[in-house]
Amino acid sequence: MSHKAGFVSIIGKPNAGKSTLMNALVGEKMSIVTSKAQTTRHRIIGIVNEPDYQIVFSDTPGVIKPAYTLQESMMNFVQGSIIDADIILLVTDINERYDEHDVIEKLRKTESPVAVLINKIDKSTEVEVKSKIVHWQETINPKVIFAISALHGHNIAAVMQFILNNLPEHPPYYEKDALTDKSERFFVSEIIREKVFKLYEKEIPYSTEVIVTAFKEEEHITRISAEIIVERDSQKNIIIGKAGSMIKKVGTYAREDIEGFLQKKVFLELFVKVIPDWRKKDNYLKRFGYEQ
Numbered sequence: 001m002s003h004k005a006g007f008v009s010i011i012g013k014p015n016a017g018k019s020t021l022m023n024a025l026v027g028e029k030m031s032i033v034t035s036k037a038q039t040t041r042h043r044i045i046g047i048v049n050e051p052d053y054q055i056v057f058s059d060t061p062g063v064i065k066p067a068y069t070l071q072e073s074m075m076n077f078v079q080g081s082i083i084d085a086d087i088i089l090l091v092t093d094i095n096e097r098y099d100e101h102d103v104i105e106k107l108r109k110t111e112s113p114v115a116v117l118i119n120k121i122d123k124s125t126e127v128e129v130k131s132k133i134v135h136w137q138e139t140i141n142p143k144v145i146f147a148i149s150a151l152h153g154h155n156i157a158a159v160m161q162f163i164l165n166n167l168p169e170h171p172p173y174y175e176k177d178a179l180t181d182k183s184e185r186f187f188v189s190e191i192i193r194e195k196v197f198k199l200y201e202k203e204i205p206y207s208t209e210v211i212v213t214a215f216k217e218e219e220h221i222t223r224i225s226a227e228i229i230v231e232r233d234s235q236k237n238i239i240i241g242k243a244g245s246m247i248k249k250v251g252t253y254a255r256e257d258i259e260g261f262l263q264k265k266v267f268l269e270l271f272v273k274v275i276p277d278w279r280k281k282d283n284y285l286k287r288f289g290y291e292q
C-alpha cells in the first residue's frame with residue numbers, strides 16, 4: 001500500500017483562526033498537540049496518523065524536515081526566508097485590513113502549493129468575500145483560495161481534501177504511534193537544542209547536537225539524561241560557562257519546557273561531550289538523524 005506523508009505549514013496573523021482551523025481539521029484525530037514543543041527548526045503543533053497517510057502540522061514558516069542533511073538544514077535555518085513545507089495554508093481573517101507583507105513576499109517565492117483560507121466568512125457578506133478573493137488572486141495568486149469558517153466548520157472538508165490531494169508519497173516522518181517514548185525523546189532533545197540556540201552565540205549552536213541518553217518514567221517524575229555534543233574543548237567550556245552558570249541556565253529553561261510538554265515533573269541531567277569534528281563524520285550524522 002502506498003503511503004503519503006508531509007509537512008503542512010499553517011501561517012497567519014495572530015487571531016486569524018489558526019488553532020480553530022486545526023481543531024476543525026483534525027479534532028480528536030490529533031496525536032500530539034502541544035504549544036510547548038517549540039524548536040528552532042520547527043514547531044510541530046500536531047501530527048495526524050491514518051494507516052495510509054501522516055500529516056505533520058507546523059506553524060513555523062521555516063519548517064525543516066528531519067531527514068535533511070546538516071548542511072541543508074543550516075542553510076535553511078540561516079536564510080530563514082524560505083517556506084519549506086509540502087503544503088502551505090495561509091489563514092487570513094476576512095476583516096483584517098493589513099496583510100503581512102513579509103509573509104506575502106515569502107509566499108511568492110515558495111514552490112510549495114499554497115492555499116489561502118479566507119476565514120470568518122460567517123462575519124461578512126458575499127460581496128466582501130468576493131473582493132477578498134480578487135485581492136488574494138492579485139497579491140500571491142495561490143493554487144487555491146477557500147472561503148471558510150473554521151468556527152462553524154464551513155468548507156473545512158474541502159481544505160482537508162486539498163491537503164490529501166497535495167500530500168506527497170513518502171514514508172512516515174515520525175512513528176505512526178506518535179506518542180511513543182521515541183517521539184517524546186525527539187521533542188525533548190529539540191527543546192534542549194532550542195535553549196542552546198537561544199543562549200549561545202553564532203557558531204556554537206551549529207556545532208552542537210543533543211542526544212537523550214536516558215528517559216525513565218517513574219510514578220511522579222520522569223528522569224532524563226541528555227548529552228550536549230560539541231566539536232572542541234573550547235566549545236565545551238563555553239557551553240558549561242563560568243562555574244557552570246551557562247549549562248545551568250540551559251538545564252533550567254529546558255526542564256521547565258519539558259515539564260510543560262510531558263505534563264509531569266522532570267529531573268534533567270545534562271552532560272557535555274566532545275566528539276572532534278562530528279559534523280564531518282558520516283556515522284555520527286546518521287546517528288543524529290541527519291542522514292538523507
Ligand SMILES: Nc1nc2c(ncn2[C@@H]2O[C@H](COP(=O)(O)OP(=O)(O)OP(=O)(O)O)[C@@H](O)[C@H]2O)c(=O)[nH]1
Pocket residue numbers: 012013014015016017018019020021119120121122123148149150151152
Ligand atoms: N466568527 C468567527 N470567529 C472565528 C472563526 N475562526 C476563529 N474565530 C475566532 O477568532 C479568535 C482567534 O482564533 P484562534 O484560532 O485562537 O486564532 P489563532 O490564529 O490561533 O491565534 P494565535 O494563537 O493568537 O495566533 C477566537 O476567538 C476564535 O473563536 C470563524 O470562522 N468565525
